[in-house]
Structures are given as C-alpha cells and as structure tokens.
Amino acid sequence: MTALVWLRHDLRVHDNPALFKAAESGQGVVAVYVHCDAYVRLHTIAPAQLDFVRRHLHIMAKDLTSLNIPLLVVRVQKPAEIAPELLRIAQRVQAGHCYFNAEYPVNELNRDIAVNQLLRDNGILVKRCHDRCIVPPGMIRNGQGDPYKVFTAFKKKWLQTMMPVAIKPLASPAKQAAVSDVTTVSIDDINQLFSAHELRDLSELWPAGEAEAYRRLDLFIEKSITRYLDQRDFPSIDGTSSLSPYFAVGSLSPRQAIAAVLAYTHGEWEGGNAGANCWISELIWREFYQHVAVDYPQVCKRKAMQAHTEAFPWRYDKTLFAAWCEGKTGIPIVDAAMRQLNATGWMHNRLRMVVAMFLTKNCQIDWRWGEDYFMSQLIDGEFTANNGGWQWSASTGTDAAPYFRIFNPISQSERFDPNGDFIRNWIPELGHLSNKQIHNPPPVDNYPRPIVDLNMSRKETIALFAQLTPVAH
Ligand SMILES: Cc1cc2nc3c(=O)[nH]c(=O)nc-3n(C[C@H](O)[C@H](O)[C@H](O)COP(=O)(O)OP(=O)(O)OC[C@H]3O[C@@H](n4cnc5c(N)ncnc54)[C@H](O)[C@@H]3O)c2cc1C
Incomplete structure (x- = not known):
C-alpha cells in the first residue's frame, strides 16, 4: 500500500x-x-x-x-x-x-x-x-470558552499558548522507496492544468519556490527586522518582508518564519527587539483571521461579520469603482497604491488600509467589490487575510476600526510618504510638484481632479453608520 x-x-x-x-x-x-x-x-x-x-x-x-x-x-x-x-x-x-x-x-x-x-x-x-496556522482554529478561547473578537486579547492568549512550546519545523522527508508504475508528470502536464485561465508572469519580481522564500526570510531578518517597527509603515522604504505570496501558496510555513525569528532573538518572543516583536504580531494577525473564518463562518459566505452593518446603504457606482481600480481617483496616494497593485500584484500594508477605507468610507462602495478586485490582482491573495482586512477597513468586521475613525488619505500620505517619493515613483505626471503640493495637487495636465469630496463624504458615512443599530449579543 x-x-x-x-x-x-x-x-x-x-x-x-x-x-x-x-x-x-x-x-x-x-x-x-x-x-x-x-x-x-x-x-x-x-x-x-x-x-x-x-x-x-x-x-x-x-x-x-x-x-x-x-x-x-x-x-x-x-x-x-x-x-x-x-x-x-x-x-x-x-x-x-x-x-x-x-x-x-x-x-x-x-x-x-x-x-x-x-x-x-x-x-x-x-x-x-x-x-496553515501554528495554533489550530478552535484552540484559542477566552475564560468562557468563547472565541475572541478583539485582536489584542487573541494575541495575548496566543502568546501564552505558544511561548512555552518549542517551535521546531520539520525536515524534508527522507528519500522513499520507489513506487512502481507511477511516474511524475511532465512540465507540459502541469502547464496544461491552467490552460483555461489567463496567467500573468511576474517571475522577475516574485521568483517561485521555498529556496527563494528562505532567501527573503534570511535577508529580512538580517537587514530589516530590527527596524521593522519604525519602517514598516513607509511604502517607499523596503521595510517589510514581502513574504506574503510565499505564505499564501505555502512555500513558507509560519512555523519556519517564527523559528527563524526566535533563532535571531535567542528565543525571546517579547523581549528587547521591538522590530521582531512587531513582526511576530503580524504573523499572529494572519492566524487571527484564519480563526475568525472558522468561528464566524458568515464571513465565508460574503456576509459582514457584524450583522447589523449589512444595513449600510453601500453604493454600486461603476464609474467611481473603475476610477479606483485604475488608479485615477485624483487622490495621489490612493492612485499610486492602486498602480503599484496593478503593476506588481502586491501592495504595501499601510496602503491596503488607505485604499480600502477610501473605497468604502469616501466612495461608500460595497467592501465586497474591493475584496474581489484585490483577489483578482494580488499574487498574495488569501481569502482570510483579504476578507479580514476589508471588513476591518469597512468597519463591518471583528475588532473593527470604529466607524467614525476614518483615515484621511491626504494626511496618511503626508505622514507616511512625506517627501512624496512613493507617489513620484508611480505617478510621474505629478513628479514636478513640491513635497508639500504632491499630496493634494493643484490641477495638473493628464491627472484627474478628486472623484469625491473627502470631507463631505466622510461626514455622510459617519452619519449613515450612526443610524445602524448594533445587535445585542
Ligand atoms: C484590505 C486588506 C487586504 C489584505 N489582503 C491580504 C491578502 O489577500 N493576503 C495577505 O497575505 N495579506 C493581506 N493583507 C494583509 C497585509 O497587507 C499583507 O499581508 C502584507 O502587506 C504583506 O506584506 P509583507 O509580506 O511584506 O508583510 P510583513 O509586514 O513582512 O508581515 C509578515 C507577514 O505577516 C502577515 N500579515 C501582515 N499583516 C497582516 C494583516 N494585517 N493581516 C493578516 N496577515 C498579515 C502576512 O502573511 C505577511 O507576509 C491585507 C490587508 C488589508 C488591509
């Protein structure tokens, strides 16, 4: 057998x-x-x-x-x-x-x-x-035996559970006895699997394989992890690991990642290296959203985690949506981010939050449209992280951003791309503007005017959310 x-x-x-x-x-x-x-x-x-x-x-x-x-x-x-x-x-x-x-x-x-x-x-x-998770779903529970709805409490329990445990990734299996009459498929057979679908070759940006994943992991730990806390929010800095595509297809496991960090910190989970602590926290976010998909299965059925937010009158405006998808909203940081996504199959985390809030809170477009568009473009598309990120941004999810705390994309741009380097890289039309002007530009040839009024739309969204009545638990 x-x-x-x-x-x-x-x-x-x-x-x-x-x-x-x-x-x-x-x-x-x-x-x-x-x-x-x-x-x-x-x-x-x-x-x-x-x-x-x-x-x-x-x-x-x-x-x-x-x-x-x-x-x-x-x-x-x-x-x-x-x-x-x-x-x-x-x-x-x-x-x-x-x-x-x-x-x-x-x-x-x-x-x-x-x-x-x-x-x-x-x-x-x-x-x-x-x-896929270090701690399987169902195993992180509060004192009443219920799942956590809030990330910080989940993380605390997750760390309590894992810190006493030694994380030892498994080796490659040993060479096996040959199986008679069964031979490996050819490269053509593998290619044939995908013949009904459009494929996009981004191999220069994202080489495949576990060797590449380890190379990136080692490089990140050696060069960037110590500064991760300070640098991770600045999209023009190469300050994050860019490992998400490898986690998504499973050429890297979360155990391998955590074991490598702990080897670097000499076993300290929460000790002196603030960058390493913060990166471990991000890996716990990844686990959190996978647990959410099990504990709140409605999120897998295109439903809001918080049922009462289903009553929000989302808009289905195809023109606004197309402008967002194409990076033509007239808000430079949003457009630069969407152009990064469309060109590279990846977007910086800070900008994922900015563009998702802009689409849901300023354009009032249903978060499910944004979720689908992300999946259709992302090389790291992963249902639980993507759904979790969208529902967080739309204030429909667990541990939701309070609906009244809406990122202003221009302030975010000024704060996290202060010299406009990221914007200049993706929107050459704005390259001549000063560091101050580039976030909220005057009329410029070949660049659109803002498609929505940020202040008015923000106030309207807050008023609409305020009318929704949370369901008592
Ligand atoms: C609207 C929205 C959609 C998103 N969609 C996806 C998605 O489809 N696939 C995906 O892997 N991540 C998604 N994220 C999470 C996050 O943006 C990416 O994981 C991160 O940008 C990947 O870059 P990195 O590998 O350099 O991350 P690092 O900062 O180096 O983080 C290390 C790893 O931790 C995990 N991670 C980091 N942040 C998060 C987070 N907020 N939620 C869950 N896991 C996280 C990822 O596996 C990541 O590779 C989304 C976030 C938002 C706000």
Missing part, C-alpha cells in the same frame, strides 16, 4: 506535516495536486497567483522526484468532481492512506469533508494535519 499526499496551499517539501507523516508511514508515497477551474472563478484567483502556483509546481515536481515521490496532477471542472478524482487516483496508486494539511474556510472545509467521506467509504484512511 502507498500513501497519497494531496498538496494544496502547502507547496514545499520542508516542514510539510502531511508530506512528512506520509513519508514516515514507511510506505511508498505519491503526491497529487488537483486544479479546479470553478474554484479559480469562484475565488477570483489572480492570474499572477495562478502563474506563481504553476511555477511552484514545476519546482515541486523536481524536488519530490529527488525524494522518489512522484507528483501527479489532475484538472477538474467543478468542486464536486474533486472527491471522485482523488478516489480514482488513490485506487490507481493503491493508497491505503491519504494525507493533507487542513484548510479552514467553509468551502474548503466542505470539500475536505466530502473527500474524507468518499475515501473512507472505500477503505482509504484520511489523515488531516494542521499546517
């Missing part, structure tokens, strides 16, 4: 619990990746991320083959076809077990339940491992 490993958003050989456990089981191992066309459409996966996954699979095929683990790939049209296809493959390679790493949002959970059921009904045991 062999062991089948179903790879999903865990495209690495090191510290991969499902792969490691399958290899430990002492049987031959076969890996499989299933691509579902409908899933890509349903989740508006960006062409840049699809191509990133494709490139990762090329590397995985090679890395796995060197361990005598053949990689198979399958393409299905609809989610309902996934379980029967996996059964077919499991039977073909004579698998006694199927291993995979858990994914927590509702669609993924239902998919995995269906696979578990069908495989078990056919005598194949399913082993679900925890990988």
